[in-house]
Amino acid sequence: MDKLHEECGVFGVYAPGEDTARITYFALYSLQHRGQESAGIATSDNNQIHLLKGLGLVSQVFDEPGLETLKGDFAIGHVRYSTTGSNHDQNASPMYQECELGPFTIAHNGNLTNTSELKNDLKDSFEFETTTDSEIIAKMITRSEGRTFEQKILSAMEKLEGAYSITLITKDALYAFRDPHGVRPLSLAKLNGGYAVASETCAFGTIGAKRLRDIEPGEIITITKNGVGSHYFPSTKKSFCIFEYIYFARPDSLINKQSVYTVRENLGRYLAQEYPVKADLVIGVPESGIPSAIGYSIESGIPYREGLIKNRYIGRTFINPDQRLRKRGIKLKLNALRSVITGKNVVLVDDSIVRGNTTKKIVGLLKEKGAKEVHVRITCPPMLNPCFLGLDTATEDELIANKMSVEKIRKHVGADSLGYLSLSGLVKSTRLPKEDFCLACFNGEYPFELKDEKGKFVLEKAVL
Numbered sequence: 344m345d346k347l348h349e350e351c352g353v354f355g356v357y358a359p360g361e362d363t364a365r366i367t368y369f370a371l372y373s374l375q376h377r378g379q380e381s382a383g384i385a386t387s388d389n390n391q392i393h394l395l396k397g398l399g400l401v402s403q404v405f406d407e408p409g410l411e412t413l414k415g416d417f418a419i420g421h422v423r424y425s426t427t428g429s430n431h432d433q434n435a436s437p438m439y440q441e442c443e444l445g446p447f448t449i450a451h452n453g454n455l456t457n458t459s460e461l462k463n464d465l466k467d468s469f470e471f472e473t474t475t476d477s478e479i480i481a482k483m484i485t486r487s488e489g490r491t492f493e494q495k496i497l498s499a500m501e502k503l504e505g506a507y508s509i510t511l512i513t514k515d516a517l518y519a520f521r522d523p524h525g526v527r528p529l530s531l532a533k534l535n536g537g538y539a540v541a542s543e544t545c546a547f548g549t550i551g552a553k554r555l556r557d558i559e560p561g562e563i564i565t566i567t568k569n570g571v572g573s574h575y576f577p578s579t580k581k582s583f584c585i586f587e588y589i590y591f592a593r594p595d596s597l598i599n600k601q602s603v604y605t606v607r608e609n610l611g612r613y614l615a616q617e618y619p620v621k622a623d624l625v626i627g628v629p630e631s632g633i634p635s636a637i638g639y640s641i642e643s644g645i646p647y648r649e650g651l652i653k654n655r656y657i658g659r660t661f662i663n664p665d666q667r668l669r670k671r672g673i674k675l676k677l678n679a680l681r682s683v684i685t686g687k688n689v690v691l692v693d694d695s696i697v698r699g700n701t702t703k704k705i706v707g708l709l710k711e712k713g714a715k716e717v718h719v720r721i722t723c724p725p726m727l728n729p730c731f732l733g734l735d736t737a738t739e740d741e742l743i744a745n746k747m748s749v750e751k752i753r754k755h756v757g758a759d760s761l762g763y764l765s766l767s768g769l770v771k772s773t774r775l776p777k778e779d780f781c782l783a784c785f786n787g788e789y790p791f792e793l794k795d796e797k798g799k800f801v802l803e804k805a806v807l
Contacts, residue, residue, distance in 0.1 A: 361535065452733060
């Protein structure tokens, strides 16, 4: 695994009289970049919950006959990349759960940091069918005290530790809530006579919804035929994942009132200020590196050119969890334009270096096609620490910045120079306070105590 991996995407909608399954289907298309292992949709028609999910892309899991079975005014959807638990069909979401208040389904983006503790606490009351923390959250809600789902959710949140942005439907309501630190994004929109919620606002444009606002950290939104209600769990220090801006979110999304595209362009501008170089052209690694490359070009005055061509039909092959495919992925995904780069000194802008293998291959590809010099510029500081809050990153030992100095990394990837954006430049690019972010992958300051054994397969180990 040489790149960071998206975690998951969630969606929810209440649209009376509308085809909510089809609305959710198109919204999930817009969130497909957040997870490509499995997809699922659940709907509620006030009498019962209908659920369809499976392994694969949105287009592979759903067809016309399948969507026709999903009736109701309420719906939630999920696209998954496995950050906890492996890639099996039983781990696909949404998760269905029986409860004394009535059945519900839940879709979750993030990672709990106390899953083992919670599972041990629940093992005498429930049998577990999956190895995901989504099921643990569902069972915690079921067992928690409360005469309403709002009360049960608030009660469960007292014991949940970690990152979660969640959509949940019962027979007659849609709920959406975030952890008190607000690690993962979640937004609210108006849709005709109803409402929608999504991990990213790019999903709203696809379905014709109008963004209203971000759902706040610790906030529980309740949507019924009577309108929208809001409850709050006491919020603590904000710790939003800054990698949403660097890489994960789509550039046409708006997060914390900030345009993701504009932030990425700013990253390139600050890179040009911190690491100027004499060069003939600037190119970006598709897709996330392109806005930053444009920003570098604008700030430096060096022309921007499209020097790397991405095969748009191969998909994000590095998200596939099979390491054998990952090793071949870069050959399948990218090609260099010889006519653009031959004889040129090139600035190559990318979002991150994890192990260094991908960067090494791209630099080699550019030089193979005739680039005279390749100067690598990275839009974040060196990654020194793994993430345990919803991203599938390398282990601490696998992170190249833990084993090599910047100069040794430069030699390893074959670049003529290498510059990482400073933490200060990264934060300034967002136009938001440093205190609002989780920066643990750079500085090791996690917003939660890490109680679990580290690793995505922790729940597949036997419960003591």
